[in-house]
Amino acid sequence: MIVKVEFMYEEDTEYISCLAKVGRNIHQLQREFDKWLYDRENKHSYWEVAxxxxxxxxxxxxxxNGKAFVYWLNNVRFNKDKKVAKLIETPNKLPKKKIRF
Structure with a gap:
């Protein structure tokens, strides 16, 4: 499944190719990602001194960016040998879902 990823304050749009089970739950997964991302107990590389x-x-x-979401899907949320999502340059079909950060 193709998911369009938009960023609120940027004009960049990214696309994720993911398993259907991931795409069907993409909005719930986005909420889980946000909780993980903003939890100061998590020592990820996306923290910056503001x-x-x-x-x-x-x-x-x-x-x-979208790379962080894909990393979280593959290594934190699902944490299996099989990758469930990847960033793609240009989709070969229309996105079925859209999320916005």
Whole structure:
């Protein structure tokens, strides 16, 4: 299944080719990904220092793209030998689903 991935503040659009079981649940998976992505207990590479608060403590934000979502699907959520999703340059058919970050 092809999923169109749009980013709210960017003009970039990416496409993911995934197993049908992933595509059917893509909106629920996106919500799970968001929880994982913004959980400070998770030591992933998408954290960036966004500034400091009044006490000098670092404030963190995230910077990611479709590659991060595909990584999470393949290595965190499903964590199996078989990859369930991959980024593709140009889809050979129309996307059946669309998500927006």
């Amino acid at each position: 500034g400091e608060d009044e006490e000098g403590e670092k404030i963190f934000g995230v910077c990611f």
